Amino acid sequence: MTRRGRLRLFLLAALVLAAGYAVACLDLPPFGGDRHPYGDRAVHAALARRTANAVASVNFDQRAMDTLGEETILFAAVLGAVVLLRRTAGEARTEPEPARVSAGVRRLGLALLPVALLVGLYVVAHGNVTPGGGFQGGVVVATALHLLYVAADYRALERIRPVSRYELGDAAGEFAYTMTGVCTALAGPAFLANVLPLGTFRALASAGTVVLLNAAVGMEVACGVVVLLATFLDQAVEIADAPGGPRSADGAPEEEPT
Amino acid sequence: MTDVLVAVALLLVAAAATAAVVNRDPARQAFVLSFLGLSLALLFTYVQAPDVALSQLAVGSALTPLMILLTVRKVTRGSAGGPARTAGPGRRPDRGTARDRRPRRGERR
Amino acid sequence: MSVLPYLVAGWIFLVGLYGLVTSRDLIHAVGCLAVTQSSTYVLLLAVGYRRGGTAPVFADAPAGARVVDPVVQALTLTDIVVGATVTALLLALVVQLRKRHGTVDPDRLSELRG
Secondary structure, three states, rough: OOOOHHHHHHHHHHHHHHHHHHHHHOOOOOOOOOOOHHHHHHHHHHHHHOOOOHHHHHHHHHHHHHHHHHHHHHHHHHHHHHHHHHOOOOEEEOHHHHHHOOOHHHHHHHHHHHHHHHHHHHHHHOOOOOOOOOOHHHHHHHHHOOHHHHHHOOOHHHOOOOHHHHHHHHHHHHHHHHHHHHHHHHOOOOOOOOOOOOOOOOOOOOOOOHHHHHHHHHHHHHHHHHHHHHHHHHHHHHEOOOOOOOOOOOOOOOOOOO | HHHHHHHHHHHHHHHHHHHHHHHHHHHHHHHHHHHHHHHHHHHHOOOOOOHHHHHHHHHHHHHHHHHHHHHHHHHHHHHOOOOOOEEEEEEEEOOHHHHOOOOOOOOOO | OOOOHHHHHHHHHHHHHHHOOOOOOOOHHHHHHHHHHHHHHHHHHHHHEEEOEEEEEEEEOOOOOOOHHHHHHHHHHHHHHHHHHHHHHHHHHHHHHHHHOOOOOHHHOOOOOO
């Protein structure tokens, strides 16, 4: 099918979809309406389990099984990217040369690094009380580490980031989440039920298993994102075709694509 | 008042999304995606969703554009037949071709 | 105003799909997919909004305060992070395609050997 034919077919389908969707929108409850039956019940359940952050309660307490599924998707995506971007036969690892970084950038980056790391860990730890949690805090921690790449250079980053340890941390986070579920299944009513003492409302130690699951997800997301960025940086900065051109899997030189 | 803010944020998001699609060069698109992430975080804050805004800010303005830029570098670098000569993190541009200084297979630096 | 957010979500979805269909560069296509994903976030949060409500976090609000819907926020926030890692997986596939076939143009890819 030609490009123009594809575009015309898409425009026709988009027109039909847009018309149907616009008609359906008029029948939806108006924006800002008052009727949220699931929301009211979820808030009621969160307050009953003394979790100040109702979103964290929904994620890690009422629907903790779905979060296990999401976390597994993340784990599988990181695993897939690592396998796809590994160094194959026919590629060589070259040493990157350091670039000149201005003193102001270097000072600012190195000053911000511990602050950003602390903020990320704070966001993970306070997920059951204030807005935050494992997912948000994990990404903040992972990107905070890469301030070192911006402020210094790639070799400094490699020193604080032994990739195999982070791969281990990723797997440990996933394992901890599942193990918590198995333990609650053995100890109490169901897989991932909230069996720990619920503590005081609005305190750091409240809401039972939400704290543990938050920490597990935070570790998994942080280590997973670091591993992901490490594989991409490796490919972009270090790995290149070896002299002689790309080779196929059995070592024979491939012919150039026309 | 909040209605006006939400409406403005919605239109900003729609404009940023259109700009992200219309920019065909992936390197430029990465920056527009970063701006889209920022406007989405703003919209989520106005709709009283701080958790979601935190998530979107960290991911949409830093993570996705960074990975797109690294992919662009890897893809264009491969087509030049060797490491790129342009200055970037980790490369100095004025010391001859890097291909001459690369260690051959089995040779130590 | 009562249907503007839903229409904006629909617009973003169609714009992202248009970019996917007419893209000449796979990396650009992955970026358009990210745009399409963000339309679902806008729709979900628009459904959950309550006028006069505040964030569903009771750290400083009294326990009976009027809040917006936390269920859709829970759905959206995990989706954002997971969507980004799936985007990373797609970009890794694009890098592999470039290594194996030498091009990232989707039209040229269908002409090469399978």
